[in-house]
Amino acid sequence: MLIDSHCHLDRLDLAEHQGSLDAALEAARQRGVGHFLCIGVSADNAADVKALAERYADVDCSVGVHPLDVKPDATPALDWLLRELDHPRVVAIGETGLDYHYEPQAAQVQQASFRLHLQAAQKTGKPVIVHTRGARADTLSLLREARLPQAGVLHCFTEDWDMARAALDLGFYISLSGIVTFRNADALRDVARQVPADRLLVETDSPYLAPIPHRGKPNLPQYVRDVADYLAMLRGVSYEQFAEQTTENFKRLFPLAHVHAA
Numbered sequence: 001m002l003i004d005s006h007c008h009l010d011r012l013d014l015a016e017h018q019g020s021l022d023a024a025l026e027a028a029r030q031r032g033v034g035h036f037l038c039i040g041v042s043a044d045n046a047a048d049v050k051a052l053a054e055r056y057a058d059v060d061c062s063v064g065v066h067p068l069d070v071k072p073d074a075t076p077a078l079d080w081l082l083r084e085l086d087h088p089r090v091v092a093i094g095e096t097g098l099d100y101h102y103e104p105q106a107a108q109v110q111q112a113s114f115r116l117h118l119q120a121a122q123k124t125g126k127p128v129i130v131h132t133r134g135a136r137a138d139t140l141s142l143l144r145e146a147r148l149p150q151a152g153v154l155h156c157f158t159e160d161w162d163m164a165r166a167a168l169d170l171g172f173y174i175s176l177s178g179i180v181t182f183r184n185a186d187a188l189r190d191v192a193r194q195v196p197a198d199r200l201l202v203e204t205d206s207p208y209l210a211p212i213p214h215r216g217k218p219n220l221p222q223y224v225r226d227v228a229d230y231l232a233m234l235r236g237v238s239y240e241q242f243a244e245q246t247t248e249n250f251k252r253l254f255p256l257a258h259v260h261a262a
Helices: 021-030 046-055 078-085 104-124 136-146 161-169 186-194 221-235 239-253
Strands: 002-007 033-038 059-063 090-099 128-133 173-176 200-202
Touching (some): 002 239, 021 221, 033 221, 059 078, 090 136, 104 136, 161 173, 161 186, 173 186, 186 221, 200 239
Parallel strands (some): 090 128
């Protein structure tokens, strides 16, 4: 069994499946995908991701506010986040983090939001899903400051080995997406070869970042199999070994997830 550890099911382009999310999930299941983690990105979509997790037995969700969704005059409130997290299908916090690539001027408000999510992680014990882009020093600084009682994950990892090693030293997992298949991703492939087997996850981040050979199309959860096949080849293991290992890693990181045997 394979798990798509990070997907946005409420945002998929379903044209390939005639507008049917049921069909899109079934296409993924036919390729060996047995579970999906649907990610919250804002206060507006928290209800949507929870509804999807309630609807499908093989879907869990997270709740949080993406750094690019943080509003300067409306930093998410801790009591709101804690209420949203008090739901049996919400197994993680996020995605949260820092993204200075598009909004360097928003660093202060993003940091305030990130700290709030880390406080929620401290209070609930749920793992945090971290988005970081153009903000490695501040991301690591805030994670060190938080001293979380449990691990988290740097999702859709695109940094170098130094950043990966620093995150691993903090107990974090590394999740790789279709970006690792891109022609210009040599540095990321170096990371993919070195991450310890027991700290690696795989994801689509669908509908974004479809892997080769689907690049340029809307990404779908079924394409996590393409990412897994590529990573298994890169690491010199069988697909079966890779799928089993990353599934065990997912269950260890997200112990509240409702993962059932395939």
